Amino acid sequence: TAEVVPQAPEDPLFGLMRAFKADQSPDKVDLGIGAYRDNNAKPWVLPVVKKADETLRNDPELNHEYAPIAGLPFFTSKAAELILGGPDSPAIKEKRVTSVQTISGTGAVHLGALFLARYWTGNKKVYISNPTWANHNQIFGNVNVPIASYPYFSKETKGLDFDGMKSAILGAPDRSIILLHACAHNPTGVDPTFEQWKEIAQIMRSKNHFPFFDCAYQGFATGDLMKDNLAVRHFVEQGFELVIAQSFAKNFGLYGERAGCFHAVTGPAPDAESTITRMASQLAILQRSEISNPPLYGARIAGTVMNDPKLFAEWEENLRTMSGRIIDMRKSLRAKLEELGTPGTWNHITDQIGMFSFTGLNEAQVMKIRSDAHVYMTKNGRISMAGLNTGNIDYFAKALDKVVRD
Template sequence: MYSTIEQAPSSSIILLHACAHNPTGVDPTQDQWKKLAHLMRQKRHFPFFDCAYQGFASGSLATDAWAINHFVEQGFELMIAQSYAKNFGLYGERAGCFHFVAAPSSSAQDEVARVGSQLAILQRSEISNPPAYGARIASLILNDEKLFAQWEEDLRTMSGRIKEMRKALKEHLVKLETPGSWEHITEQIGMFSFTGLDEKQVARLREESHVYMTKNGRISMAGLNTGNVEYFAKAVDGVVRGSQ
């Protein structure tokens, strides 16, 4: 990732996942984020953050927003596309928020006018009239102290459940002595995980066990629960052994 950003033409727009990277489940450490920010400053790159899973990675809104806040503190001009689809349970409403952070040295009034004019064009041409229901729910919760605290607690519960499913899946695979290393299951974070299964193994899982995932082996950890995690582990064990 570092070398790719280093080789990109200066002043490129770099799309970054704020946390819970989709599809890999692998996030940079804070030290790695600092290194990336330093490189992007040298290359005069423009950061565009995709923040779709805030609170779903660590259970903490502040921890999951650390990378964004670090870039802002470093004086970057940047954009953030923030989704409330997952962390508010508003998937069908597609509620979210767009943020533009101007550079400290810029004229705020001029920046607001320029960005506002472009957003007005984008809004009308791409979205026209977005659903208001989800936005009103998000606004109500974000602006009510008690509801906001309850939401934070719900995020901790949801992220904790996903972590427990990661732990349970790895334990079942280790218990079954499934060939290979499965440490990556618990080392990854967030909703998604790259299992390491190839396309042929994924096809066999679908045909033999009716387990469905993308061809590259990515799964949604949120789809696992205490009632199906053992079945899934045994199915994975079967296709891994069968392909040796």
């Protein structure tokens, strides 16, 4: 059978990382993968993560037994509070939420997709933004949930195509699954305003659509964890039944530790608690057959921080350091391009939020800036703002200016 297995293409993002590593130029700039870098272009272990790690190491009771199937409760309960807005969330108070620890955000999207593939009785099709995180296609494809897309990004304004988005959501058959990025949209860096979220919720309510929130960047949009969950909170307040995939990769810098959580929320109903109990039982079976038990380390770190008010405050400070540096880079890049008189408008660099910016470069320009200036970004012109620092931003602005003029 081996000969029937065709060669698959390399994952584009990880291929880009490999090409960057192989590049010998001292000037090379990595704007590919969405991982935070400090001003020296180095990965940053959050000081609060170091503290939590030390606490864990010094705990003589700590062992390496299996976690429960649904993960560590001290982590999943705080993860739910973080995305739902605290213990006063109506979903938490009314026991209408169940949470399962997953293999980071990817595992949470997968578990949600698998669950809906089994149990969603509406239109079994997921609508994803165009563009979106490339893995969404593969994950839903793997569980045979067909995919359609809704317009999201306007090439003209380099902002939200709100009319296009609304009419596609309105045009989708009743009870479709709509995948929404909770905040800091990947790859565009463009989010709806709160007023726009309210309109989206209204349209989705009128169509009885099912919201599937993917939240990989809480804390990176506004720098405030409790502001970055406003869209999710609004939908919950409106009584939607919904699911959430939550990643702690970026906001804790725990990329490789795979700390994440899947949450299912049912609507307010007299039997909501028993519905959630049944859902939890099925999620446990799916989890058992796929990973048995989730990994401990990342959840222990995140759980330790989220359960301790002092460490939590320090985490918020660390998040402000990361989001603040990214905002500085946005301001600086825009100013430099405007100073150089680079053709085009560059306000989108500071208007866009989160970790990424959609520069507007086309694929030919992306390939040219790579071969001419050793600057690495994804083919769609997305740059990870965290790859910029005071040491390379001048060089990058000039390279960008040149490729736009060429």
